[in-house]
Amino acid sequence: MNNLQTEALAPLAINGGEPTILTPFKRYNSLGREEQVAVQEVMESGVLSQFLGCWHDDFYGGKKVRQFEQQCAEFFKVKHAITVNSWTSGLIAAVGALDIEPGDEIIVSPWTMCASATAILHWNAIPVFADIDSRTFNLDPASVRANITEKTKAIMAIDIFGLSADMTALRAIANEFGLKLISDTAQAPGAMYGDQFAGTLADIGGYSLNYHKHIHTGEGGVIVTNDDALAERLRLIRNHAEAVIPGMGERPLNNMLGYNFRLGELECAIGIEQLKKLPRLVQSRQHLAERLIAGLSGLKGLGLPYTPDGCTHVYYIFPMVLDIAQLGCSRADIAQALKAEGVDVGPQYQNLHLLPMYQQKIAYGKQGFPWSAEFSRQTVTYAKGICPVAEGLNDASYMGFGMCVYDLSNDDIDLIVAAFRKVWAHLVSE
Ligand SMILES: *Cc1c(COP(=O)(O)O)cnc(C)c1O
Numbered sequence: 001m002n003n004l005q006t007e008a009l010a011p012l013a014i015n016g017g018e019p020t021i022l023t024p025f026k027r028y029n030s031l032g033r034e035e036q037v038a039v040q041e042v043m044e045s046g047v048l049s050q051f052l053g054c055w056h057d058d059f060y061g062g063k064k065v066r067q068f069e070q071q072c073a074e075f076f077k078v079k080h081a082i083t084v085n086s087w088t089s090g091l092i093a094a095v096g097a098l099d100i101e102p103g104d105e106i107i108v109s110p111w112t113m114c115a116s117a118t119a120i121l122h123w124n125a126i127p128v129f130a131d132i133d134s135r136t137f138n139l140d141p142a143s144v145r146a147n148i149t150e151k152t153k154a155i156m157a158i159d160i161f162g163l164s165a166d167m168t169a170l171r172a173i174a175n176e177f178g179l180k181l182i183s184d185t186a187q188a189p190g191a192m193y194g195d196q197f198a199g200t201l202a203d204i205g206g207y208s209l210n211y212h213k214h215i216h217t218g219e220g221g222v223i224v225t226n227d228d229a230l231a232e233r234l235r236l237i238r239n240h241a242e243a244v245i246p247g248m249g250e251r252p253l254n255n256m257l258g259y260n261f262r263l264g265e266l267e268c269a270i271g272i273e274q275l276k277k278l279p280r281l282v283q284s285r286q287h288l289a290e291r292l293i294a295g296l297s298g299l300k301g302l303g304l305p306y307t308p309d310g311c312t313h314v315y316y317i318f319p320m321v322l323d324i325a326q327l328g329c330s331r332a333d334i335a336q337a338l339k340a341e342g343v344d345v346g347p348q349y350q351n352l353h354l355l356p357m358y359q360q361k362i363a364y365g366k367q368g369f370p371w372s373a374e375f376s377r378q379t380v381t382y383a384k385g386i387c388p389v390a391e392g393l394n395d396a397s398y399m400g401f402g403m404c405v406y407d408l409s410n411d412d413i414d415l416i417v418a419a420f421r422k423v424w425a426h427l428v429s430e
Pocket of ligand 1: 086087088089112113115116158184186187208209210219220221
């Protein structure tokens, strides 16, 4: 018997055996001396934010805001990069910048963080959930097409787990039906779609800079667009549009309700340093994911991450799909055994359409607004069954590993592989 086999046959930790992983993995931390120096410089300047919410040169923010925005625009090869205090704010601004009316519909994936769809509701527009592709977990273009109505005005694609949505197919649908395209690329900064960065192929895209993402500023976000008119509307929504427009001359007023979505000088100073590190951080994540894929390949009933030709995956999450029929045990059995060995896996999201807010259609007030309003199509449904692929993955077969949470080494990856192999040896019949 070789070493691997002996290890594999040791009792499972869940049954009282020794766990495969004895010391918890190091926490992911992309901050270093560079950020400390950058923060110190801003502190000494005494200016933590230079924005003014009126028509003035400072409407565009201070030195670090502008510098970070310019560097983001150069990095992602877009005309405009606009910082915001979170990507949730960025999504709200993105929907508001489009030419939509209350009751208009935006097609979105149910397999994402809640803010993607809430941003739509925010403008009294209606989220319509289309199903996802079982291999990429991104919007299935055929389902998008099937959900288009005369009310549809836009598609919001989510580049979930670190992989771009099928932008060629979505752009073709958008062009055919005269729709706008938004990319929620919170989880995929640095991922490529052909020779373009994920997030930059939509009319408006962008990235989250919250603490959990590849690079971060604590809280924050960056919106990207190549469209001058949309960029202006985004900047207005970011910074008190209604007070600024009178000084700017004639401007469309629809959805020009402004906010304070401004990001500060400290965060942008940190962002400048973080952006420099992004390529290296992405490469190391990809290297680890490839090692994990190699180590896990061949395990019966375990589907590993799929990256379509021409794309790169940046592995915010390492997504897997279990073939339950082949396994002979449930996802919960596998997850509990892996957890006891020291590997935390789980479904990262609920299906959004099944959240109580959508099930009961209670958002603004208690009377079902905006769904019940006369401007809305009354036949929008969130019944279980509208997204069978997303629901099946969520209920039974999807299992993700949050690579983003840890600072992993090759040795850590090998331990994760050993934990999987041990669990498979015990729970999965040959
Ligand atoms: C993180 C995330 C958001 C929200 O970003 P914040 O900066 O936390 O507001 C939106 N969509 C997706 C897919 C995300 O992962």
